[in-house]
Amino acid sequence: MDAALPGDDRHAFSDALSRLAAAGPGDDLCAAFVGAAGVSGAAISTLGRPLGSQTVCASNSLGARIDEIQIDLGEGPCWEALRTRLPVLESDIQREGSGLRWPGAGEALRALDIGGLFAFPLFVGDLSVGSVDLYTHEPGSLSQGAVEDVTVLAAVASRHILRRALDLLEDTEEGMDDGPYSRREVHQASGMVAAQLAIAPDDAMLVLRGRAFSSGRSVGAIAADVVARRLTFTR
Amino acid sequence: MSTREDQLLRTVATLADSLVDDFDVVDVLQLLVEECATIFDATAAGILLRSPTGQLEVIVSTSERSELIGLMQLRAGEGPCVEAVESGRVVSVRDLKHVQDRWPKFAADARRSGFAALHAIPMRLRDAVIGSLNLFRDRVGELNGIDAAAAKTLADIATISILQQRLIDESLIAQGQLQRALDSRVIIEQAKGYISQSRSLDMDSAFQLIRAYARTNQSRLSEVASDIVSGKLAL
Numbered sequence: 001m002d003a004a005l006p007g008d009d010r011h012a013f014s015d016a017l018s019r020l021a022a023a024g025p026g027d028d029l030c031a032a033f034v035g036a037a038g039v040s041g042a043a044i045s046t047l048g049r050p051l052g053s054q055t056v057c058a059s060n061s062l063g064a065r066i067d068e069i070q071i072d073l074g075e076g077p078c079w080e081a082l083r084t085r086l087p088v089l090e091s092d093i094q095r096e097g098s099g100l101r102w103p104g105a106g107e108a109l110r111a112l113d114i115g116g117l118f119a120f121p122l123f124v125g126d127l128s129v130g131s132v133d134l135y136t137h138e139p140g141s142l143s144q145g146a147v148e149d150v151t152v153l154a155a156v157a158s159r160h161i162l163r164r165a166l167d168l169l170e171d172t173e174e175g176m177d178d179g180p181y182s183r184r185e186v187h188q189a190s191g192m193v194a195a196q197l198a199i200a201p202d203d204a205m206l207v208l209r210g211r212a213f214s215s216g217r218s219v220g221a222i223a224a225d226v227v228a229r230r231l232t233f234t235r
Numbered sequence: 236m237s238t239r240e241d242q243l244l245r246t247v248a249t250l251a252d253s254l255v256d257d258f259d260v261v262d263v264l265q266l267l268v269e270e271c272a273t274i275f276d277a278t279a280a281g282i283l284l285r286s287p288t289g290q291l292e293v294i295v296s297t298s299e300r301s302e303l304i305g306l307m308q309l310r311a312g313e314g315p316c317v318e319a320v321e322s323g324r325v326v327s328v329r330d331l332k333h334v335q336d337r338w339p340k341f342a343a344d345a346r347r348s349g350f351a352a353l354h355a356i357p358m359r360l361r362d363a364v365i366g367s368l369n370l371f372r373d374r375v376g377e378l379n380g381i382d383a384a385a386a387k388t389l390a391d392i393a394t395i396s397i398l399q400q401r402l403i404d405e406s407l408i409a410q411g412q413l414q415r416a417l418d419s420r421v422i423i424e425q426a427k428g429y430i431s432q433s434r435s436l437d438m439d440s441a442f443q444l445i446r447a448y449a450r451t452n453q454s455r456l457s458e459v460a461s462d463i464v465s466g467k468l469a470l
Contacts, residue, residue: 159399175420
């Protein structure tokens with residue numbers, strides 16, 4: 001049974017908009033979405049080209065895990081939302097038949113303690129940025145008003161993230177930053193496996209993802225093992 | 236909810252829509268001042284904006300009268316609208332008859348304009364003050380607190396819109412440039428991993444080796460990294 005969530009609070013929306021507007025480069029963007037939509041948690045990630053797939057912020061570890069699963073598997077509601085430029089709204093992820101368009105991610109997401117999952121695309125014109133994923137503990141739907149509000153907030157967040165990415169372009173002769181959700185180690189591991197197997201790094205990434213999937217672990221965990229030399233791939 | 240609140244929310248929604256779609260800055264600002272004159276206890280409204288080259292100009296106004304007063308302040312170089320931009324703070328003049336001491340050059344022009352009071356709100360985003368939203372009134376007195384706060388919210392949204400639109404317009408956001416810069420960060424991490432594996436080094440030492448090679452050969456780090464992972468270059 002779907003229950004409308006408290007997403008119609010105008011003060012919450014106004015407050016969220018102001019918070020996003022005032023956010024500095026290192027500030028958390030997720031709290032504004034949680035407040036405005038009245039959900040249990042949120043995560044924001046850049047996805048695909050040009051910004052690369054990496055989580056930017058998460059309001060809690062469950063939110064972070066929701067995005068990590070989809071980044072690892074390369075499928076899921078956040079990817080669909082970005083591709084279609086439309087929100088993907090699942091009021092009950094546990095329901096039989098939900099998530100048929102992304103079977104691998106669907107299964108992994110169902111194993112989490114979440115009910116509703118709502119993915120909104122982040123983009124600026126033609127430029128894809130990523131997505132913001134909102135989840136609720138219990139099943140429920142977002143009201144039309146909440147969907148509109150989050151869409152506006154997402155547009156602001158998109159520009160903020162893009163601006164931040166541009167600001168970081170000052171010196172391109174550096175590697176990646178090492179934030180809490182950095183995929184830096186994953187790329188380093190791809191390089192190591194590329195050398196181990198004499199293949200291209202993109203193919204090495206597939207090897208890592210395959211191992212992650214078959215062992216039921218995250219790509220980040222596999223990468224950590226590779227970099228620590230606990231795990232080596234041989235031909 | 237009162238009709239006035241409805242109007243305010245509609246204006247917020249329309250302004251917010253401009254964040255989602257491509258829009259013309261001047262069109263949106265014209266809409267904003269017209270809505271301000273309708274919704275708030277104001278007779279007229281005008282916006283002073285700094286052009287990308289740094290000059291202040293009256294970009295839109297609801298009437299010739301408010302246009303003139305803005306212009307006059309620019310010519311005089313002093314006055315509430317200008318001060319709001321320069322100080323980044325709200326300048327509220329409850330009675331324009333009593334500004335002789337504060338802004339002597341502006342005082343006579345203010346009297347001739349026929350306006351009785353003026354509320355100037357800086358348009359700012361953190362440290363960037365890009366202009367001011369100015370509400371002109373026919374009666375003496377301060378703008379009430381609720382209207383002042385709501386007008387500030389509209390000013391904030393308009394500020395974000397303008398700044399982000401300028402950001403998009405700048406060719407800095409050429410997608411290709413962004414793509415290349417971000418790709419090179421990934422490739423540098425991959426190359427670190429590759430060298431770490433092939434030369435049995437830790438990541439930092441691997442990076443130093445790559446960087447030293449780039450310097451010695453006066454090549455870009457990202458190009459050296461790319462050659463390493465493609466197998467073209469063996470260090």
